[in-house]
Amino acid sequence: xxxxxxxxxxxxxxxxxxxxxxxxxxxxxxxxxxxxxxxxxxxxxxxxxxxxxxxxxxxxxxxxxxxxxxxxxxxxxxxxxxxxxxxxxxxxxxxxxxxxxxxxxxxxxxxxxxxxxxxxxxxxxxxxxxxxxxxxxxxxxxxxxxxxxxxxxxxxxxxxxxxxxxxxxxxxxxxxxxxxxxxxxxxxxxxxxxxxxxxxxxxxxxxxxxxxxxxxxxxxxxxxxxxxxxxxxxxxxxxxxxxxxxxxxxxxxxxxxxxxxxxxxxxxxxxxxxxxxxxxxxxxxxxxxxxxxxxxxxxxxxxxxxxxxxxxxxxxxxxxxxxxxxxxxxxxxxxxxxxxxxxxxxxxxxxxxxxxxxxxxxxxxxxxxxxxxxxxxxxxxxxxxxxxxxxxxxxxxxxxxxxxxxxxxxxxxxxxxxxxxxxxxxxxxxxxxxxxxxxxxxxxxxxxxxxxxxxxxxxxxxxxxxxxxxxxxxxxxxxxxxxxxxxxxxxxxxxxxxxxxxxxxxxxxxxxxxxxxxxxxxxxxxxxxxxxxxxxxxxxxxxxxxxxxxxxxxxxxxxxxxxxxxxxxxxxxxxxxxxxxxxxxxxxxxxxxxxxxxxxxxxxxxxxxxxxxxxxxxxxxxxxxxxxxxxxxxxxxxxxxxxxxxxxxxxxxxxxxxxxxxxxxxx
Numbered sequence: 001x002x003x004x005x006x007x008x009x010x011x012x013x014x015x016x017x018x019x020x021x022x023x024x025x026x027x028x029x030x031x032x033x034x035x036x037x038x039x040x041x042x043x044x045x046x047x048x049x050x051x052x053x054x055x056x057x058x059x060x061x062x063x064x065x066x067x068x069x070x071x072x073x074x075x076x077x078x079x080x081x082x083x084x085x086x087x088x089x090x091x092x093x094x095x096x097x098x099x100x101x102x103x104x105x106x107x108x109x110x111x112x113x114x115x116x117x118x119x120x121x122x123x124x125x126x127x128x129x130x131x132x133x134x135x136x137x138x139x140x141x142x143x144x145x146x147x148x149x150x151x152x153x154x155x156x157x158x159x160x161x162x163x164x165x166x167x168x169x170x171x172x173x174x175x176x177x178x179x180x181x182x183x184x185x186x187x188x189x190x191x192x193x194x195x196x197x198x199x200x201x202x203x204x205x206x207x208x209x210x211x212x213x214x215x216x217x218x219x220x221x222x223x224x225x226x227x228x229x230x231x232x233x234x235x236x237x238x239x240x241x242x243x244x245x246x247x248x249x250x251x252x253x254x255x256x257x258x259x260x261x262x263x264x265x266x267x268x269x270x271x272x273x274x275x276x277x278x279x280x281x282x283x284x285x286x287x288x289x290x291x292x293x294x295x296x297x298x299x300x301x302x303x304x305x306x307x308x309x310x311x312x313x314x315x316x317x318x319x320x321x322x323x324x325x326x327x328x329x330x331x332x333x334x335x336x337x338x339x340x341x342x343x344x345x346x347x348x349x350x351x352x353x354x355x356x357x358x359x360x361x362x363x364x365x366x367x368x369x370x371x372x373x374x375x376x377x378x379x380x381x382x383x384x385x386x387x388x389x390x391x392x393x394x395x396x397x398x399x400x401x402x403x404x405x406x407x408x409x410x411x412x413x414x415x416x417x418x419x420x421x422x423x424x425x426x427x428x429x430x431x432x433x434x435x436x437x438x439x440x441x442x443x444x445x446x447x448x449x450x451x452x453x454x455x456x457x458x459x460x461x462x463x464x465x466x467x468x469x470x471x472x473x474x475x476x477x478x479x480x481x482x483x484x485x486x487x488x489x490x491x492x493x494x495x496x497x498x499x500x501x502x503x504x505x506x507x508x509x510x511x512x513x514x515x516x517x518x519x520x521x522x523x524x525x526x527x528x529x530x531x532x533x534x535x536x537x538x539x540x541x542x543x544x545x546x547x548x549x550x551x552x553x554x555x556x557x558x559x560x561x562x563x564x565x566x567x568x569x570x571x572x573x574x575x576x577x578x579x580x581x582x583x584x585x586x587x588x589x590x591x592x593x594x595x596x597x598x599x600x601x602x603x604x605x606x607x608x609x610x611x612x613x614x615x616x617x618x619x620x621x622x623x624x625x626x627x628x629x630x631x632x633x634x635x636x637x638x639x640x641x642x643x644x645x646x647x648x649x650x651x652x653x654x655x656x657x658x659x660x661x662x663x664x665x666x667x
Contacts, residue, residue: 001359001494001644003046003154004068006115008124008205009145010160015042018147018158025157028052029644036063041117041124043068045666046154050644051354065094066117069425070150071134071494073114074245076107081248101125101202105215109245110504111496113150124148124205131366131500132199135335139194144208151491152334153642155194156635163635164192167585170624173336174446174587175453176436178528179620180613182339184484187212190336190627199482216502217475219403222466224510226384231511236271236537240499243268244380247277249360253353253493254278256310258302258553260534261367263546265498267538269362270306279356279659280310283345285558286652289315289607293557298546298658304542311352318650319561321619323626324569331492331630331641337623339485344560350492350647355663359493365486366499367534368478373526374518375412375429376471380513382413383469389514397519401584416470419535423557427461430474436613441592441621471513479505492647508533521536556610559619563611568596572623581628588621 005022006446021034023046044124045068047058064087072083075096096104097116111133118126126148128136138148139161149155156163159569169190177183178351178657186198200216227234231423246252254269254348256262269278280303284296296312303310322329322343323375329344340346341367353359374397381390394413398405416422416509438447489495498504508516515532528550535547574580583590600618603609611618631638655661 001048001050001492002070003048003149003151004070004115005044005046005147005154006068006117007147007158008040008117008146009141009143010132011146014145014158014160019044021157021159022046022154025639025643027058030058032059032061034061034063036066036117038066038119038361040122041066042117043115043117046054048644049354049359050350050647052646063090065090065113066119067094067097068114068116069093069112071110071116071129071496072245072248073108073110073112073129075104075488081245083248092590097125097127098123099126101204102213102215105200105202109242110502111246111494111500115148115386122206126197126203126205127199127215128197129198129201129534130502130505131486131497132197132201132482132489133486133497133500135422136197137189137194137335138197138203138210140208140210146205146210148470152189152194153332156191156334156639162191162193163638165628165631166190166192170336170628171446171449171585171587172453172655174582174620174624177453177457178484179198180436180616182483182485183481184487186481190334196335197554211314216520218463218466219474221506221509222505223477224582226512227510227515228512231507231515231533232536234507235511236268238501238503238507239264239268239498239537240664242498242504243362244272244274245501246360246362246496246498247272247274249358251279251356251358251360252278252360253349253361254464255281255349255361255363256280256282256299256302256405257364258282258298258546259364260547260549261364261532262498263302263364263542264367264534264537265362266306268498269540270308270541271538276310277471278362279352279358280308281349282310282312283315283342285316285319286314287561290316290557290561293553293555295553300654301524302543302546303656305602306541307657309655309659310656311659311661312656313345313348313352314652315342315345315348316561316651318342319558319565320344321562321566321570321622321626323630324566324573324622326573326626326629327641330645331638332644333488334642335487335639336484337620337627338488339483341555342562344650346489346492347647348649348651348653351649351663352653352661353493354647355661361495363489363497364499365483365489366479366504367531372572374519376469376474376513377517377519378408378412379416379470382417384512393514393519422439423462423465426470426473427458430470430477430644436617439614439617441588441596443586443589443627445586446588449632468614469513469515472509475509492644512604554610556612556615557607559615560604560607560609560611563601563615567601567604573622573625580625581632582625583620593621 026048029048034045037041074081098118110129113128113136137152137155147158189196200214201212202215203212282299284294285394394409464476466474518529580590582588
């Protein structure tokens with residue numbers, strides 16, 4: 001893991017105090033520390049692990065060129081992947097970044113954050129990758145100093161940076177577009193005055209002003225021509241490239257869920273000849289009441305059929321709510337409530353990674369944006385003037401009934417060509433399933449906030465209008481704003497996401513909707529007709545029972561079980577005698593919330609009850625209340641709780657084959 005920090009305009013004392021505090025905080029886990037200093041600019045890199053150092057002292061170096069990089073990058077001018085940065089590579093990257101940063105960033109690939117100092121022009125450049133898979137936080141002082149880091153915890157070690165909660169942001173988080181839709185805040189954080197760099201951005205700091213410019217976006221997607229040929233060969237090739245670029249460590253953890261997305265990542269690694277580089281890990285459960293929320297048997301069979309070793313985490317004991325007992329669990333992620341579904345099981349991932357001396361991981365995050373429906377297919381065919389194919393698709397969808405075909409044809413064939421009707425229908429069709437009734441424990445004040453948030457959300461959908469077709473618009477609106485959990489999944493491991501690679505994103509937008517979705521298969525089961533690129537790309541490697549999956553595994557029962565496991569702590573947390581933060585902020589009525597919580601806990605005893613969307617609203621209130629109470633303890637307490645350390649092994653492990661795991665497990 002790597003933290004970089006930079007300061008422009010501060011004093012030598014400001015810098016010394018900041019880096020000294022950070023070094024002390026990282027000391028038990030730090031393996032390397034490198035500095036760059038001149039009269040106007042200071043920069044440092046800290047390399048560390050979530051594991052206390054076994055022997056020796058961390059190495060100390062001077063950066064040969066004033067540029068820091070977290071992650072990996074492949075420059076357009078170089079076939080070589082840059083990670084880690086050798087002295088020559090650092091000089092090369094600095095030259096590219098300061099000569100023409102926009103050109104460099106538009107042509108590169110990677111999961112990265114970077115900061116560079118141009119002493120000749122007295123400018124600082126800050127940039128991230130196309131999807132912003134890693135965050136960059138910054139604060140500008142009232143007197144014009146720039147503090148910036150790729151880790152919020154590191155930024156908060158600077159004594160000048162305020163530790164003040166942004167309550168407006170906290171209240172906005174409790175609206176459905178953020179808590180249910182999982183959208184991230186593009187450029188703001190949960191702390192006053194601390195900002196975050198939007199994805200695909202280059203920021204230039206000059207004369208105490210920060211100018212932020214996007215180097216890639218919707219205008220690039222609009223210009224992509226639609227492919228008319230079969231996209232499967234190209235998708236396979238680019239998937240292998242995207243995965244292989246991310247397998248540059250000696251070992252990398254691959255999350256194998258049993259679904260299509262992670263299976264494609266695994267298959268691409270095998271097809272690219274990198275099977276020896278990966279450690280396959282699955283999350284499952286052994287309790288009988290959790291059988292619907294895991295693919296343990298499928299993954300075990302997959303490991304055996306492919307002849308690859310693997311690990312299955314039996315995570316029943318991790319089904320808890322992080323810090324439901326205040327102070328119990330680490331606070332490694334600080335920028336609001338941790339958005340991951342199961343925070344505690346990530347510690348077990350870390351513990352497994354440590355056994356293989358790695359902190360690198362590959363995920364299948366992002367594969368869900370390859371998901372559409374019949375209406376989008378009709379719209380796509382009509383806009384391409386493929387009238388005979390449109391007629392066949394319409395006839396199939398209408399079950400060959402003339403009346404139904406005429407109705408569907410008028411509704412989804414003709415109406416979308418009328419601009420005003422098109423916008424209304426698109427918003428209603430694509431996002432009608434995001435309209436949920438709010439529970440009765442929310443106050444009138446919060447309901448008004450929710451109503452205003454929905455209006456702004458519908459306004460946001462207009463941004464995708466240049467893409468014209470419903471399929472491409474839905475693809476865009478599903479992919480952006482980026483998901484909030486991306487910042488969290490990278491806080492303790494270097495997780496990388498092949499589906500968010502520029503090569504994959506641009507190709508998927510170039511593929512007509514009818515290649516993404518099969519209307520006839522969807523008649524059997526909706527999921528069975530989706531993600532057709534993923535289903536067809538690796539049929540020579542993946543077994544049929546996986547690439548032809550008919551249904552998608554539900555993880556709803558994880559929610560029910562987590563409530564059961566935390567019943568006592570939740571009742572104590574929201575006891576009517578307690579000082580409830582969200583009650584004081586006029587978000588909830590604590591008596592009504594108490595009644596709702598008790599009734600939900602009673603219903604959680606029923607293993608057939610997945611609680612539905614009611615759980616999502618309940619959970620966002622619980623998580624925010626916990627986070628506010630933890631933050632109320634102050635900077636010193638929070639940073640001590642956020643200190644990297646040895647992860648806990650919180651689950652049983654099962655192995656298939658011999659993955660070389662040294663810690664206790666069953667076979």
